[in-house]
Amino acid sequence: MIDECARRTIVIDLCLAERDSLRRYVTSILGRDSHAVEDVVQETLLRAWQLAERIEWTDRPVRMWLFRVARNLVIDQHRRDGRAVPVGLDAPDFESDRQPDEVQQVIDRRVLVEVLRRLSPAHREVVARIHLLGHPGEEVAAVLGVPLGTVKSRAHNAVRQIRAELTRGDWAGAAA
Numbered sequence: 001m002i003d004e005c006a007r008r009t010i011v012i013d014l015c016l017a018e019r020d021s022l023r024r025y026v027t028s029i030l031g032r033d034s035h036a037v038e039d040v041v042q043e044t045l046l047r048a049w050q051l052a053e054r055i056e057w058t059d060r061p062v063r064m065w066l067f068r069v070a071r072n073l074v075i076d077q078h079r080r081d082g083r084a085v086p087v088g089l090d091a092p093d094f095e096s097d098r099q100p101d102e103v104q105q106v107i108d109r110r111v112l113v114e115v116l117r118r119l120s121p122a123h124r125e126v127v128a129r130i131h132l133l134g135h136p137g138e139e140v141a142a143v144l145g146v147p148l149g150t151v152k153s154r155a156h157n158a159v160r161q162i163r164a165e166l167t168r169g170d171w172a173g174a175a176a
Contacts, residue, residue: 012052026040026044044070045066047069116128119161126151137155
């Protein structure tokens with residue numbers, strides 16, 4: 001049986017042998033931010049050293065374990081920073097985080113109100129209850145005293161009409 005000090009020395013040697021490949025791997029994830037890369041590499045090696053006596057290193061590939069720990073640390077860091085980006089997408093794939101300006105919000109609301117006014121009262125009622133208030137179709141049908149199929153039909157036709165009007169741009173007077 002190997003004593004704890006010797007075991008830690010073996011783990012350190014195994015990990016240090018993988019340090020350069022670990023650094024390249026973390027760089028491929030984080031980019032060229034050398035400080036962030038070094039932080040992740042150091043934290044990964046520290047965790048390996050801390051777990052040296054609990055993990056049987058002779059039977060498992062240390063490189064894969066180090067890479068997994070490093071990947072998890074990067075994910076945790078992004079989550080902590082509030083910049084989580086789904087795998088396979090880059091930040092440029094998303095619109096900017098800035099909020100729409102107040103003028104644009106007012107215009108959008110006026111356009112929505114104008115388009116909703118053009119719907120029949122029955123269609124407007126269904127759209128408002130389902131899409132604006134989030135009520136389920138069954139509840140809307142019960143409140144209005146009509147069959148569920150009628151509610152679904154009205155909602156479908158109203159949304160189709162709204163899309164058509166927004167596509168035509170027939171609402172331009174609403175912004176004035």
